[in-house]
Amino acid sequence: MPVTENWKPTIVAFCCNWCSYAGADLAGSSRLAYPADVKIIKVPCSCRVNPMFILRAFEKGADGVILCGCHPGDCHYSTGNYYARRRMTLLFSMLDYLGVEDGRTRVEWVSAAEGVKFSETMNSFVEKVRGLGPNVRLGDLRCRN
Amino acid sequence: MQELMERAKELLASGEVARVLGWKKGENDWDVEPRFFESVDSLQDFVYDGFCGANLSKYMIEAGKKEGKTLVFLKPCDSYSYNQLLREHRVDREKAYIIGVGCKGKLSISKIPFDGIVSVQGASYPDVSENLTVQTLYGTQTVAYKDAMLERCHVCKGKEHVVYDELLGESTDTVDADRFAEVQRIEAMSPEEKFAFFQKELSKCIRCNACRNVCPACSCRKCVFDSTAFNSDQKANTTSFEEKMFHIIRAFHVAGRCTDCGECSRVCPQGIPLHLFNRKFIKDINNLYGAYQAGSDLETKAPLTNFTLDDAEPGVGRG
Numbered sequence: 001m002p003v004t005e006n007w008k009p010t011i012v013a014f015c016c017n018w019c020s021y022a023g024a025d026l027a028g029s030s031r032l033a034y035p036a037d038v039k040i041i042k043v044p045c046s047c048r049v050n051p052m053f054i055l056r057a058f059e060k061g062a063d064g065v066i067l068c069g070c071h072p073g074d075c076h077y078s079t080g081n082y083y084a085r086r087r088m089t090l091l092f093s094m095l096d097y098l099g100v101e102d103g104r105t106r107v108e109w110v111s112a113a114e115g116v117k118f119s120e121t122m123n124s125f126v127e128k129v130r131g132l133g134p135n136v137r138l139g140d141l142r143c144r145n
Numbered sequence: 146m147q148e149l150m151e152r153a154k155e156l157l158a159s160g161e162v163a164r165v166l167g168w169k170k171g172e173n174d175w176d177v178e179p180r181f182f183e184s185v186d187s188l189q190d191f192v193y194d195g196f197c198g199a200n201l202s203k204y205m206i207e208a209g210k211k212e213g214k215t216l217v218f219l220k221p222c223d224s225y226s227y228n229q230l231l232r233e234h235r236v237d238r239e240k241a242y243i244i245g246v247g248c249k250g251k252l253s254i255s256k257i258p259f260d261g262i263v264s265v266q267g268a269s270y271p272d273v274s275e276n277l278t279v280q281t282l283y284g285t286q287t288v289a290y291k292d293a294m295l296e297r298c299h300v301c302k303g304k305e306h307v308v309y310d311e312l313l314g315e316s317t318d319t320v321d322a323d324r325f326a327e328v329q330r331i332e333a334m335s336p337e338e339k340f341a342f343f344q345k346e347l348s349k350c351i352r353c354n355a356c357r358n359v360c361p362a363c364s365c366r367k368c369v370f371d372s373t374a375f376n377s378d379q380k381a382n383t384t385s386f387e388e389k390m391f392h393i394i395r396a397f398h399v400a401g402r403c404t405d406c407g408e409c410s411r412v413c414p415q416g417i418p419l420h421l422f423n424r425k426f427i428k429d430i431n432n433l434y435g436a437y438q439a440g441s442d443l444e445t446k447a448p449l450t451n452f453t454l455d456d457a458e459p460g461v462g463r464g
Binding site: 051052055056059072073079082083085086087088089090091092093094095096097098099100101102105106107137138139140141142 | 328331332336337338339340341342343344347348350385386388389390393396397400422425426429430433434448449450452453454456457458459460
């Protein structure tokens with residue numbers, strides 16, 4: 001896809017049910033704007049996100065993937081986000097190693113009270129991905145299309 | 146080798162073990178393959194030499210389902226894989242009699258055709274010699290043993306077995322390279338170069354699943370890469386997602402459990418340096434969560450099933 005001025009990235013945001021999804025809700029009810037390019041997928045916990053979800057999102061055409069969860073220590077299930085943190089650290093490091101720019105992946109801890117942070121995070125992330133352009137890398141890793 | 150064979154015969158004849166898991170001579174010197182020997186007579190095909198690179202640990206899962214004890218020969222690096230399987234409750238220590246064998250570095254026949262040595266017909270070496278004699282269409286040539294060693298032997302894990310019942314034979318130190326040098330070289334590239342490098346390597350993949358089948362860490366009864374549609378093994382049914390992401394998914398599935406035994410790279414018929422994926426994870430784990438060697442003991446918590454309150458945030462280890 002040629003990068004034009006009107007090009008809009010597709011961003012997938014995995015948000016945990018207890019904090020970040022409520023944060024997104026708050027952003028909405030507070031009338032805070034964030035780009036419509038962000039597609040939110042609600043998950044029970046950030047730890048629910050299997051690394052394959054991230055890969056699948058990229059394969060299906062996402063240009064950036066962001067994972068939002070409760071702040072460390074605030075997980076509804078006590079420790080879920082700690083595991084998620086380790087997993088995503090390794091996975092995103094691997095994606096970077098394969099040539100998927102690190103700006104396309106991000107983890108942000110957003111609590112239910114942080115509507116402003118949610119909107120700011122999404123705005124800056126979309127801006128970053130827009131600068132990087134469309135992601136063709138992962139789908140093309142084996143020259144399959 | 147004679148020593149190992151004698152000991153195997155002794156144990157088999159005394160009834161202490163019901164079978165021997167070892168290496169079997171092939172048609173050519175380098176065609177050595179893993180094999181269960183059920184009788185003393187069949188042991189005449191037993192071999193242990195520089196071409197016995199195969200890690201026998203994974204076959205012990207199969208052996209555990211059979212009656213009686215199995216005698217298995219493990220090289221120092223293989224014993225890490227066995228220990229990892231033990232920790233994951235995939236093998237039964239009671240049903241194994243482990244002889245830790247000495248290792249002087251193993252050879253890779255695919256590394257020999259270099260420096261003008263072409264049309265290789267055979268390769269052999271006297272047990273203690275430093276050089277490998279290679280028969281080619283154009284006569285006999287010699288290659289330094291070191292130059293024909295498997296990649297993993299250049300970054301050998303050491304001479305010590307982590308699990309054994311008895312030890313036979315001497316090991317030598319073969320380390321002459323930095324384990325993470327190649328990973329660091331790739332990390333320093335630009336995203337375009339990294340992608341070009343991996344695309345070049347991975348586009349060679351024919352999805353034969355050899356890496357998965359040989360990997361001691363890949364021992365799930367049900368694998369995500371198996372077809373659910375026909376219940377036929379392996380490659381009959383793959384989605385385009387699997388096709389593209391196979392190596393990333395596989396590397397992640399074994400992250401924190403991979404002992405870096407190097408079997409994946411050894412068996413790849415296309416010569417893809419698959420260990421580079423595993424080593425990237427190992428390097429990150431070592432840097433971020435403290436040095437960890439899978440299989441070195443049975444107690445330490447695996448890095449991905451553990452956490453600390455002040456772990457690095459994602460993005461820290463990158464670049």
